[in-house]
Amino acid sequence: xxxxxxxxxxxxxxxxxxxxxxxxxxxxxxxxxxxxxxxxxxxxxxxxxxxxxxxxxxxxxxxxxxxxxxxxxxxxxxxxxxxxxxxxxxxxxxxxxxxxxxxxxxxxxxxxxxxxxxxxxxxxxxxxxxxxxxxxxxxxxxxxxxxxxxxxxxxxxxxxxxxxxxxxxxxxxxxxxxxxxxxxxxxxxxxxxxxxxxxxxxxxxxxxxxxxxxxxxxxxxxxxxxxxxxxxxxxxxxxxxxxxxxxxxxxxxxxxxxxxxxxxxxxxxxxxxxxxxxxxxxxxxxxxxxxxxxxxxxxxxxxxxxxxxxxxxxxxxxxxxxxxxxxxxxxxxxxxxxxxxxxxxxxxxxxxxxxxxxxxxxxxxxxxxxxxxxxxxxxxxxxxxxxxxxxxxxxxxxxxxxxxxxxxxxxxxxxxxxxxxxxxxxxxxxxxxxxxxxxxxxxxxxxxxxxxxxxxxxxxxxxxxxxxxxxxxxxxxxxxxxxxxxxxxxxxxxxxxxxxxxxxxxxxxxxxxxxxxxxxxxxxxxxxxxxxxxxxxxxxxxxxxxxxxxxxxxxxxxxxxx
Amino acid sequence: xxxxxxxxxxxxxxxxxxxxxxxxxxxxxxxxxxxxxxxxxxxxxxxxxxxxxxxxxxxxxxxxxxxxxxxxxxxxxxxxxxxxxxxxxxxxxxxxxxxxxxxxxxxxxxxxxxxxxxxxxxxxxxxxxxxxxxxxxxxxxxxxxxxxxxxxxxxxxxxxxxxxxxxxxxxxxxxxxxxxxxxxxxxxxxxxxxxxxxxxxxxxxxxxxxxxxxxxxxxxxxxxxxxxxxxxxxxxxxxxxxxxxxxxxxxxxxxxxxxxxxxxxxxxxxxxxxxxxxxxxxxxxxxxxxxxxxxxx
Numbered sequence: 001x002x003x004x005x006x007x008x009x010x011x012x013x014x015x016x017x018x019x020x021x022x023x024x025x026x027x028x029x030x031x032x033x034x035x036x037x038x039x040x041x042x043x044x045x046x047x048x049x050x051x052x053x054x055x056x057x058x059x060x061x062x063x064x065x066x067x068x069x070x071x072x073x074x075x076x077x078x079x080x081x082x083x084x085x086x087x088x089x090x091x092x093x094x095x096x097x098x099x100x101x102x103x104x105x106x107x108x109x110x111x112x113x114x115x116x117x118x119x120x121x122x123x124x125x126x127x128x129x130x131x132x133x134x135x136x137x138x139x140x141x142x143x144x145x146x147x148x149x150x151x152x153x154x155x156x157x158x159x160x161x162x163x164x165x166x167x168x169x170x171x172x173x174x175x176x177x178x179x180x181x182x183x184x185x186x187x188x189x190x191x192x193x194x195x196x197x198x199x200x201x202x203x204x205x206x207x208x209x210x211x212x213x214x215x216x217x218x219x220x221x222x223x224x225x226x227x228x229x230x231x232x233x234x235x236x237x238x239x240x241x242x243x244x245x246x247x248x249x250x251x252x253x254x255x256x257x258x259x260x261x262x263x264x265x266x267x268x269x270x271x272x273x274x275x276x277x278x279x280x281x282x283x284x285x286x287x288x289x290x291x292x293x294x295x296x297x298x299x300x301x302x303x304x305x306x307x308x309x310x311x312x313x314x315x316x317x318x319x320x321x322x323x324x325x326x327x328x329x330x331x332x333x334x335x336x337x338x339x340x341x342x343x344x345x346x347x348x349x350x351x352x353x354x355x356x357x358x359x360x361x362x363x364x365x366x367x368x369x370x371x372x373x374x375x376x377x378x379x380x381x382x383x384x385x386x387x388x389x390x391x392x393x394x395x396x397x398x399x400x401x402x403x404x405x406x407x408x409x410x411x412x413x414x415x416x417x418x419x420x421x422x423x424x425x426x427x428x429x430x431x432x433x434x435x436x437x438x439x440x441x442x443x444x445x446x447x448x449x450x451x452x453x454x455x456x457x458x459x460x461x462x463x464x465x466x467x468x469x470x471x472x473x474x475x476x477x478x479x480x481x482x483x484x485x486x487x488x489x490x491x492x493x494x495x496x497x498x499x500x501x502x503x504x505x506x507x508x509x510x511x512x513x514x515x516x517x518x519x520x521x522x523x524x525x526x527x528x529x530x531x532x533x534x535x536x537x538x539x540x541x542x543x544x545x546x547x548x549x550x551x552x553x554x555x556x557x558x559x560x561x562x
Numbered sequence: 563x564x565x566x567x568x569x570x571x572x573x574x575x576x577x578x579x580x581x582x583x584x585x586x587x588x589x590x591x592x593x594x595x596x597x598x599x600x601x602x603x604x605x606x607x608x609x610x611x612x613x614x615x616x617x618x619x620x621x622x623x624x625x626x627x628x629x630x631x632x633x634x635x636x637x638x639x640x641x642x643x644x645x646x647x648x649x650x651x652x653x654x655x656x657x658x659x660x661x662x663x664x665x666x667x668x669x670x671x672x673x674x675x676x677x678x679x680x681x682x683x684x685x686x687x688x689x690x691x692x693x694x695x696x697x698x699x700x701x702x703x704x705x706x707x708x709x710x711x712x713x714x715x716x717x718x719x720x721x722x723x724x725x726x727x728x729x730x731x732x733x734x735x736x737x738x739x740x741x742x743x744x745x746x747x748x749x750x751x752x753x754x755x756x757x758x759x760x761x762x763x764x765x766x767x768x769x770x771x772x773x774x775x776x777x778x779x780x781x782x783x784x785x786x787x788x789x790x791x792x793x794x795x796x797x798x799x800x801x802x803x804x805x806x807x808x809x810x811x812x813x814x815x816x817x818x819x820x821x822x823x824x825x826x827x828x829x830x831x832x833x834x835x836x837x838x839x840x841x842x843x844x845x846x847x848x849x850x851x852x853x854x855x856x857x858x859x
Contacts, residue, residue: 096624096818253625253632254806255709283810284801286691287707291804294698294706446819 008056011049019043021505027057031506034125035379039506041128042215044136081544081559087274089545089555090288090297093254093281098237100226101173101180106464106551109223110301111279113552114259115156116226116242119147119166120219122467124322124548126377128215131267132161132227132243142210142504147203147218153266155229156247157239163197168230170195170205170218182224185217185471212504213468220552221467245272245556256280265556273544273559292317292537298560299545300537301553305362306419311537312363318542321365322534324549325375326465328423329476330527331485333457338410343402345524349388350395351430358530360426361419365535369528372520373472374513377531377549380469380506382514388521395434407435414440414460415448423529424460454485461485465534465549473497473516477525486525493519610825620822622815629826632811637793637830640807643708644792646723647730652785655735656778659742663777664769666747675743678736687798689729694802697725708803726803730796734788741784745777752776775849782849786842790835 012020022043026036033054040050092107100116103109119133130136133147153161173182175192188208195205207214218225226242240248243266246259257279261272280297282288285307292300293314303311311317332339332348339345354368367376370388374381399405412427414420424440431438443452452459461483466472475481478497479489496519500512520526536547538558545558613620619629655678662674681689698706710722749755750773758768797809808827815823 093814097626099626250712252712253627254811255712280804282804283814284804287802287804290694290698290706290802294694295702296706446817 008053011053015045019045021507023053023057025505025507026054031379035506038125038127038379042213043138043504044215046130046135079543079561081273081542081557081561083273083559085274085560087277087299087542087555087558088297089277089279089299089301089553090282090291091279091301091553092285092288093283098240098251099234100224100228100236101178101182101234103224104181106302107281109551110553111240111257112223112226113220113244114246114257114277114279114555115240115244115248116228117244118218118220118226119149120215121554122216122219122221122548122550124546126379126467126549128219132166133218136215138212138214138504142212142214142502143207145205145207145214147205149201149203150266151201153243154264155241155243156262157229157241159229161227161243162230163199163201163203165230166203166227167195167197168232169225169228170203172228172232173225180224182222184475185222189214189217210502210504212502212509213470216467216470219467220548221465221550223550223552245270246277249276254281270554270556272556274555277555292539295539298539298542299553299555299558301547302551303535303537304418305365305532305535306422308535308537309363316540317537318540320536320538320545320547322536322547322549323367323377324465324534325373325377325467325469325472325531326534326549327369327375327463327528327531328420329461329463329485330427330529331459331461331476332525332527333455333485333487334523334525335487335489336457338404338408339457341402341404342523343398344404346522347395347398347402347434348427348431348436349524349527350391350398351434352427352527352529353390353430354388354529357423357426361422362530362532366530366532369530370517370521371524371526371528372517373469373477373528374517375469375531378469380500380509380513382510382517385514385517385521392433399434399436405435407437409437409439410458411456412438412440412458412460413448413452413456414442415445416442417445417462420460420462427460454483456485459485465551467550470501473500477520488523488525490519490523493523606821610822614826614829619826622820622823624815624818624820624823629822632823633826633830636806636808636811636827637834639709639805640793640796640809642719643723643726643730643796643805643807644789646720646727647734647792648785650727651731651734651738654731655738656742656781658735659739659744659781660746660769660774660777662739663743663746663750671743674739678739680736681732682734682736684732685798686729686733686796687802689732690726690799690802693725693729706803708800708805726796726799726805729799730792737788738781738784741781742777745780746773749773749777779846779850782842782845786838789838790831793831793834 008023012023019040022036022040025031026033031039036054037050091110092105094103094107094111095105096102096108098108098111100112103112117131119131121129121131123129132150132153134150136145136147138145147166149161149163149166155161170190171192171194172178173180174186174190174194176183189211190205191208194207195203198204205214216222229241232241237251240251245262245265247262249258249260251257259277261275265271280291282291285304288300289303289308289311291297293310305312312319332345334340334345349371358364358366358368368387369375370385376383399407412424414424421440421442424442428438428440438458441452453461463472474497475483476485477488478484478494493516496512496516500509500516503509503512534547534549534551536545536553538545541560541562542558543561546554610620619633621627622629622632625632658674658678662671665671694706697704704725705722708722708726710719755768755772758772793808795809796807797813800807800810801813808831812824812827815827
């Protein structure tokens with residue numbers, strides 16, 4: 001053990017103050033081993049040194065009492081996958097042109113991630129794995145991040161990957177002129193020109209403001225930023241240019257893509273097993289589910305419990321669950337009657353039986369939410385904050401105190417998507433118990449997002465998965481937030497969020513998180529009823545597919561067992 | 563013009579629809595600027611009409627490729643499905659309808675009429691799901707989707723298309739058979755039929771030479787009107803079977819508020835409908851000398 005301690009001390013000398021702080025946290029038992037690894041990976045410690053330090057410094061073995069963690073890993077019943085074969089994967093049909101700049105949907109990002117690669121991969125445990133970046137490191141306050149770019153990697157056309165390509169890609173996405181979808185993550189964080197190749201193998205990224213989670217923004221979580229050649233001409237559909245394990249064979253718009261394995265792929269541990277891989281596009285959920293059941297595809301990148309019940313009970317199908325932060329927000333306009341009194345908002349939040357929602361809408365495949373964006377899956381979430389549970393009596397009392405004991409009528413706007421209409425009806429039924437007469441108004445997506453989203457007194461909006469809660473904390477809740485449907489404006493909250501975003505170590509992140517969670521629980525501008533899991537499925541003959549909560553699916557190690 | 567106005571009053575804006583609700587405002591503005599969707603409605607329309615007159619349908623906003631690239635394969639797919647459905651249903655329904663008429667009021671008539679009507683009353687997507695469950699999942703004899711792999715032969719394609727075509731057969735059978743039955747009953751009662759019998763012709767000859775020719779006229783009109791439904795009206799069927807026909811294309815175009823694609827798709831459906839009606843009229847005159855002669859006078 002002394003030898004180990006000595007080696008840890010050696011390691012500490014070479015690491016930054018932040019890294020050492022993290023090691024202190026682990027040694028003091030403030031964080032578990034898993035959190036240490038997750039957090040350390042953000043700061044750029046290699047996985048091997050993380051494992052070594054974790055073993056030497058102890059710490060709890062696991063997250064402890066956080067309840068059942070979904071498998072996260074792939075199903076192992078079928079044994080190890082064999083090399084060879086042709087994989088067929090059903091994905092949601094991409095919504096538009098396949099352009100790394102503008103893709104904004106799950107089908108599109110799943111395609112980007114096959115031939116393209118990110119600097120960093122955010123895996124299903126929300127740990128960061130180095131990909132095209134070998135390592136990375138922040139400066140003192142997290143305002144400048146330095147990435148060491150992997151050498152010896154080539155694009156599919158044979159040109160070698162350089163630091164120039166990486167810097168050009170980041171600047172491309174950060175420039176508002178290019179109308180990139182990644183601006184929603186880079187806005188206020190990275191401006192065009194912020195990324196600079198300081199030499200062949202190093203990229204220095206200077207941020208607009210300190211950001212402790214920047215590596216997530218260049219990871220697969222910010223799915224647009226696959227690394228492109230510096231001379232990218234905008235026509236990605238022609239070649240599917242990238243450095244990834246799969247090389248484009250043929251692309252048929254609306255129908256699908258076929259790939260062959262990349263014989264020159266740099267990562268020897270992730271060499272594709274199958275010879276070819278085909279992505280088939282399905283515009284309709286039901287068609288995708290049927291395709292897997294009918295043996296037309298071997299893998300389904302994503303399905304929902306609503307509409308996919310048949311897969312959950314099919315004994316020929318293996319379901320892969322990934323715990324995620326995707327959720328629905330039930331927002332109430334705090335600047336208008338009747339929800340301008342926080343007691344009314346609390347009352348509505350209190351009538352919901354969240355356990356029943358999770359069971360009924362997701363067959364248990366979701367985490368219960370606690371009315372803040374801090375999903376249980378995030379390491380910075382403070383789980384000691386008491387969970388809000390159903391209490392109809394208290395809800396009634398709160399309404400009476402607010403002077404609306406007789407209840408009131410209000411419209412609930414939302415759009416027709418998966419379980420949302422059912423959620424609306426369940427909220428309607430629950431609210432009736434305390435005299436709130438809700439009328440659900442369910443429209444299509446276009447109508448909802450244009451006419452109702454930001455103006456309705458009460459609405460339900462869907463949010464996709466993110467590896468860190470930053471966007472959930474800012475856009476829908478800060479005074480300047482662009483998606484602030486509840487019109488929530490709270491100076492104290494804004495200050496806390498700024499502190500959270502700038503915080504570099506988990507300990508201080510969690511301290512701020514606790515205050516944010518308590519503030520939101522008290523104010524309740526938004527009800528977060530649940531965070532649901534990302535579900536994928538394969539036939540029993542296939543193993544090794546690795547989906548992420550974001551909607552990527554890594555097929556490099558997928559193969560047939562027999 | 564109506565389609566155009568309707569497409570324009572669709573809620574939301576194009577850039578937003580393409581980039582998604584959570585896209586950055588700057589990106590949305592930029593895209594609208596690039597696509598020209600921030601221009602006035604009339605400018606956009608004039609632009610499109612001008613293009614169509616030159617044979618250029620424009621570029622799809624969402625897929626950023628020429629509309630023709632998307633439209634023609636979809637038209638071909640829809641045509642294949644419609645053709646297969648017709649090949650099965652028209653002879654079947656005509657024979658059924660005539661048989662029912664000849665057995666008017668008796669058991670075969672009741673079976674065909676009531677069976678056909680009941681099948682028609684069930685929407686095509688319900689048939690689609692039932693057929694998939696039985697033939698693709700339980701019996702595992704037919705594929706679950708309709709899109710044959712690229713480069714498949716004619717027979718393979720027909721195999722893939724059989725289930726959706728069958729679903730359409732169920733829906734169309736009752737309709738067409740009823741028309742055939744009504745037409746036949748009417749001609750059986752007609753004076754010239756009685757004359758034919760009275761001049762001593764056999765029942766067989768009367769039916770073949772006098773009844774069928776006349777009774778099928780209304781049936782042809784009905785079949786022609788169904789062409790419009792088969793091209794563009796099969797949104798749900800095409801989605802369930804993951805088939806890339808006109809209906810699916812239109813559905814996705816509307817979802818994306820892809821104005822050039824919506825316009826061109828609807829225009830195409832209109833053209834197909836007109837062509838079908840025209841063919842029906844020609845067939846009419848071919849089968850019915852009275853119409854032909856009336857024109858000659």
